[in-house]
Amino acid sequence: MGEGHVIMIIVVHVNDIFAVGRKERCDKVGRDLNEMVPVKNLGELRWYSVCFCERDVEGGVLKISQQRFAEELAAEYGVEWGQSVPLSFSVKPSDFDVNEASADVPFREMVGSLIWLATQAGPDNANAVRAEARYCASPKMVHWKAALGILGYVRRTSWMGITFERGVVTGMSMQVFVDADYASKAADRRSVSRGLVMCVWRLMLPDASMPCIPVFEDNQGAI
Template sequence: MEEGHVIMIIVVHVDDIFAVGQKERCNKFDRDLNKMVPVKILGELRWYSACFYDRDVERGLLKISEQRFAEELAAEYGVEWGQSVPLPVSVKLSDFDVNEASADVPFRELVGSLMWLATQTRPDIADAARAVARYCPSPKMVHWKAALGILGYVRRTSWMGITFEGGVVTGMSMQVFVDADYASKAADRRSVSGGLVMCVWGGVTWFSRTQKSVTLSTTEAEYVAIADVLKEVLFLRQVWRFILPDASMPCIPVFEDNQGAIQNAHNPIINSNLKHIDVMHHFIRELVERKDITITHVPTQVQHADFLTKASSKQSFALHRDFMMNLQ
């Protein structure tokens, strides 16, 4: 740092290092590091942690993808092609014989690889990977086939990645989408939260996760999901403040399709019907009152976090995927 400003960001993963900053400073860092420790300087960032970084300087685009990893993974499991969605609505993972023996297949290994893709560059398989991962302790053949189906979709769309569009940084410009699928787990009736944070036209963070507690209504499930995604937002705001301390921090729009959850977030009076919600979730109201965020209603059809909570039709899935990954 110089005079309280970040001049370079250095990312280290095991023995791989890359620097972000002005070219002259990065070159100097390379030379100085090489004097202390012998390093192999590879030039402009292209590959890092199995991800490929493709820059189009003229158009101001950066695409991050894992095509090679996806294709090699599909070849390892003998998968050549797949469907146009990772997990069709017709697939019922809970439809199996409880007395059926666990499948003697490398299920955990495959699910682990799918989870890696889902958390790095393929948010479009996040919900499907979460759904099959629940059966890792005792997978049946229906779960194995579903996991292979997800891999087939990944192979079919291996060229896809997340594309970001450059521009002038004038402030913290984020869009947040959040949704929940109420009581979707038949075993314990826990709901699923889905969250998406967009910045410079691409998804920068997302999640599809089962909620930790059972909720008693759709409104409550959505309220818990809002709390989940705002934790991600607060972290990103802190990172932004560290990197660009002089940049403005505008009020962040959070798009939600449940009117009841929106009213709860804006209502300063505790409703007796909501006392059973854990106190931690009420920090939402404080953020609203401070005008750090604004929670806005959005129609379900354009709730782009919807496909992070449940299987969708082909048309709906493609709409949300293309928006989130900014497919060119």
């Protein structure tokens, strides 16, 4: 924050609004807005866009969870519990009979809900949901079963949420984890997932007085 400048973030979703900044400034925004349109101040942020927020001001911790939404979604589709990973290695969404009729199931609706969860407080589901979302036009039963598996994982881990912690930055560092094996295309040995780090960074690191970036490769992909 520069001298004479005030930084404030105001988030609007339909008819829900919350502001991030100094408390006195946020309160003033609420009062000024109330002079133009009726608004209700609900105090400390707890619920927003189906997300439950918990904040420990002293400890510098913010936790965001969508547990209630995840549990309601699982109950809607009759999923009680699930696996320990979003998508098992044994599931191959790209391997199916093209002549098989499309499954008469609410696949798009489920994928849309899973995308919502992945972009809010469940980034660990994002890659699995991405793989399933490719088949929304004509889903087969293998895709439906895989989507149910992802939902089961979401139900099992719904209590975790995502946690942000305040910390002191003592230096800049980066680590890269790469999965470049042939897990999803074992038949023709073509890798469809990979990690990419721009090589130009390597040339810039000495000038920035930064160490090299350690890259961790999985065993199967390194063979």
